[in-house]
Amino acid sequence: MKKIIAGLALGLSLLAAGAAIAEIKTPVPAEGIVVSTPPQVPPGVASAPSPGFPGIESDDILKQNQAQRNEVQPGNASPTWRVIKEGTHNYSSLPALEAGVLIQPKAQFPGQARATTAGEAWRQYRNGPLTTFGGWLLIAAVVGLALAYFIGGKIRMKAPMTGRLIERFTSFERIVHWTVAITFVTLAFTGIAILFGKYVVLPIFGHTLFGWIAYAGKNIHNFVGPVFAVSLLVMFVTYVRDNLPTLTDLKWMTRLGGLIGKGHAHAGRFNGGEKVWFWFGVVVLGLIVSASGFVLDMLVPGLVYSRGNMQVANLIHLVAAVLVSAMSLGHIYLGTIGMEGAYAAMRHGYVDDTWAKEHHDLWYDDVASGKVPRVRSPEGAARVGAPVKAV
Numbered sequence: 141m142k143k144i145i146a147g148l149a150l151g152l153s154l155l156a157a158g159a160a161i162a163e164i165k166t167p168v169p170a171e172g173i174v175v176s177t178p179p180q181v182p183p184g185v186a187s188a189p190s191p192g193f194p195g196i197e198s199d200d201i202l203k204q205n206q207a208q209r210n211e212v213q214p215g216n217a218s219p220t221w222r223v224i225k226e227g228t229h230n231y232s233s234l235p236a237l238e239a240g241v242l243i244q245p246k247a248q249f250p251g252q253a254r255a256t257t258a259g260e261a262w263r264q265y266r267n268g269p270l271t272t273f274g275g276w277l278l279i280a281a282v283v284g285l286a287l288a289y290f291i292g293g294k295i296r297m298k299a300p301m302t303g304r305l306i307e308r309f310t311s312f313e314r315i316v317h318w319t320v321a322i323t324f325v326t327l328a329f330t331g332i333a334i335l336f337g338k339y340v341v342l343p344i345f346g347h348t349l350f351g352w353i354a355y356a357g358k359n360i361h362n363f364v365g366p367v368f369a370v371s372l373l374v375m376f377v378t379y380v381r382d383n384l385p386t387l388t389d390l391k392w393m394t395r396l397g398g399l400i401g402k403g404h405a406h407a408g409r410f411n412g413g414e415k416v417w418f419w420f421g422v423v424v425l426g427l428i429v430s431a432s433g434f435v436l437d438m439l440v441p442g443l444v445y446s447r448g449n450m451q452v453a454n455l456i457h458l459v460a461a462v463l464v465s466a467m468s469l470g471h472i473y474l475g476t477i478g479m480e481g482a483y484a485a486m487r488h489g490y491v492d493d494t495w496a497k498e499h500h501d502l503w504y505d506d507v508a509s510g511k512v513p514r515v516r517s518p519e520g521a522a523r524v525g526a527p528v529k530a531v
Contacts, residue, residue: 202222204219224242225243225257227243227246227258229241237444238446238447243257244258244259244448245258246261247261249455258448262451266454270458270459271339274335275336277463278469281466281469289473294477295479296480297495300494302493302494304493305491305492305493306491306493306524307489307514307515308409308485308490310516310520311519314486314489316378320375320422326364330360331357333353334358337350337354338350362437365437366434366439369430369433369434372427375422379410382409383414385419389407389408391406391412392406392413393413404501406501407501407502408506411500417467421464421467421468421471425467429457429461432460433457435449435457436453479499481495490523
């Protein structure tokens with residue numbers, strides 16, 4: 141106990157001695173006099189009197205370089221980071237593109253309130269309005285088609301089947317169509333997983349499963365994309381002749397395929413809605429998705445694959461992909477459960493005379509008159525039982 145008391149007494153004595161020494165070394169100003177130490181001016185930096193404090197000089201710290209800042213504030217790297225955030229090219233021993241640019245310069249995409257670094261602007265734009273509006277657009281398309289099915293039901297034929305068949309699609313035409321369809325659906329599912337996975341898969345199943353899905357989806361997406369683009373060009377050449385717009389298509393569109401007005405909406409081999417899907421969905425949006433995808437895959441020769449170019453290509457790819465995916469839902473719906481006989485036509489290549497007359501009456505009239513052959517391939521002749529005519 142005596143040792144503890146002695147230790148406390150010794151400690152208090154040392155504290156008192158230290159305070160006395162500090163008091164002796166620190167000059168006490170006289171009453172009413174303010175003593176101030178002027179700031180040290182780093183070498184090479186001009187100083188000017190501060191308008192708010194006459195007689196006191198202040199440094200323009202925004203003009204300091206890193207060496208000057210280290211003299212007054214060692215460890216403060218603000219001058220260096222100001223240079224980096226400007227997006228200027230600095231020295232780098234790496235030969236990679238933009239290796240000397242650590243942070244991109246500022247950028248501002250449409251709809252953004254203020255400019256920020258280009259990478260952050262792209263991230264906010266992609267994960268913000270594009271993802272939000274794109275997600276709701278896809279949901280609205282699914283809900284709309286569900287209501288159409290449960291309220292209006294499947295579009296069924298009004299007259300009974302005749303048993304007479306017309307070869308609507310040859311084997312080659314069906315192979316081209318299904319190649320585009322399968323690759324497109326694959327790209328759509330993997331793209332949706334990449335875009336919306338962290339909002340749906342990640343919170344429910346965790347990081348491990350989401351990581352595997354995102355990794356597999358990205359690789360599948362990258363390799364299937366070029367196959368889709370090539371098959372898209374083959375589809376254009378194969379189907380373009382029968383998808384040329386006519387005045388009949390405009391009338392079909394104004395009547396929404398017969399939903400407005402009385403009587404049947406006339407149509408050729410492909411109606412107005414199918415031609416809109418072909419030209420805007422398949423051709424325009426399909427080419428935009430393919431071209432931007434080639435940029436993201438770095439397959440375009442001569443293009444500078446900078447971060448800025450890749451970010452713009454990604455946004456274009458995202459917008460076009462969401463639009464074509466939403467449009468495709470209507471085409472897939474009518475081609476499967478929405479219309480009787482539509483899936484069988486593309487699955488097997490043949491339609492009944494009743495189906496052709498009710499949905500594509502002008503095309504059926506050409507077939508009945510012999511202007512368009514009923515059979516267009518040797519396998520069609522074996523199935524229909526009629527001779528093959530030149531197309």
